[in-house]
Amino acid sequence: MAVLNHFSACGWSLQDVENELTGQFPGLAALYGTPQRQARLLPYEWTKAQSLTAANQVLQKRLPRSHRKKSAPINNTSPTLTTGGAGKLSSAGIHQLVNDLENILYAVLDHRLQAKGRQGLSLRLLIRGLLGYMRAKETDVLDVGCRSLAVAMGKHHVTIARLLPILAAVSDGILTKIVDARHKAADVYLIQLPEQYQQLARELTWQKGKIHAIRPVFRALGDAAALVYEAIERGRHFPRTADLVRATGVSRNACSAALAEMETLGMVQRQGHTWKTTTVNLRMLATRLGVMDDYLDQISRNRNERAAWHAYLDRFLTPKVKETDLFDPERDEYWLPPDDAAIWHAA
Structure with missing residues (x-):
């Protein structure tokens, strides 16, 4: 019911929910057990969800403006505002993700990059440096500049700028550029565990030790x-x-x-x-x-x-235009009309 209430508040219809039961929400369909039970209960529970949503909207209108909460949907086409919990991994989640990515690195990606010769050596150490930054910053979205990566790699920043697109292309979805560099901001990359490697990552045992790019020696x-x-x-x-x-x-x-x-x-x-x-x-x-x-x-x-x-x-x-550039404090910026008596006397 909590899921159905959320969909109803977002402006979904019963047809939209039924379409997604075989799409991106198969877990919701599994909660009903059998197709017969789903066909019997889903319309009834959807009616209850719509009634609850309508009651909440009436209550929000009756409340004073200062007590109203910001609603996620503005209209039927507005996207749902996230609470921050679903889109951002916790600190423990980041470390677990890095451990899984290290397993995939040693089991799959290293062997794939070995075929690239000397360039492959640099690419293998570059992905290690990115995972090290990911663990240190505790985020899966990295905006580390080429010069910072060059220090960690012991190479020129132009070499790093050349290697990053190659690594993103051969990483099979592990490294993806999501925002181009602009002005003072660096390229933004997303590091994730692709779906085709999730089962393998769960089956492998996490390895001990800290991953490094290039230590100074x-x-x-x-x-x-x-x-x-x-x-x-x-x-x-x-x-x-x-x-x-x-x-x-x-x-x-x-x-x-x-x-x-x-x-x-x-x-x-x-x-x-x-x-x-x-x-x-x-x-x-x-x-x-x-x-x-x-x-x-x-x-x-x-x-x-x-x-x-x-x-x-x-x-x-x-x-920025300063206030003193617009107004002179010692100069009157207004005009007073003449006195009517003075005009009559002059005439």
Whole structure:
């Protein structure tokens, strides 16, 4: 009855409700059990819903204007005003969505992007950066600029601007641009779990660990090393070199070279035929390699370029007219007619 009352308040007809029972609201039809019970109860309950809606409208008209509530429908064609609960995910819902998307990333999307070669490495790390922003901001609608993503990726912002449309095209509905950039606002992207992946996401187990784009140390070591280190770090067991090649999609030569370099730096350690990460501080290691200076320089450069762009846009804004520009406080802006007696005396 609550659902029928809502439809009645929105201006629906009984025919509209019956049409949607086999469309976007099959759950409502399931509540009736059988088609015979639905055919018997639905017209009766719809009449009750319409009576309740009419009574509420009469009550609203009798109330003083200050006590009236804003009604969702204005007329039969007006859209229903949402309460905010259905369209916005909670904080816990966002984290669960990111966990499901990570499962789809590792199970499906990573393997699809492996076929794109070196570009695929950047695309795989870019989607990781977007999921990291999604978890940090606790929202599925991201308006992160290319320069901010470039800092997280260790790349030029022009490269990010080129990769984002490609990622949206190959993500199979996971990443969708919903608003184009305008003035100071960046492109707005929606990250969601498509319907074709929902069952798979529920069947897979959430993995431990935090997802990263490019940590500063991998600015010096490269994208392949970042993916190999992630596979060791997030693996359920200590992997062998063959397991890392299969999990990351990186060639065996590139994987072996990355492992040798990271072992020299003390980031990973070999145990027999398997690999594991060590307790080395990656930020201190990045400072020792001189990467943090480049990281901070990129942040400073982006800040200066963003300020210059905003200053350029502000030149085209219409300046606000001050009150002193319209009126002179020391000048009378009105005219008094002459006295009738003075006019008669002059005549």
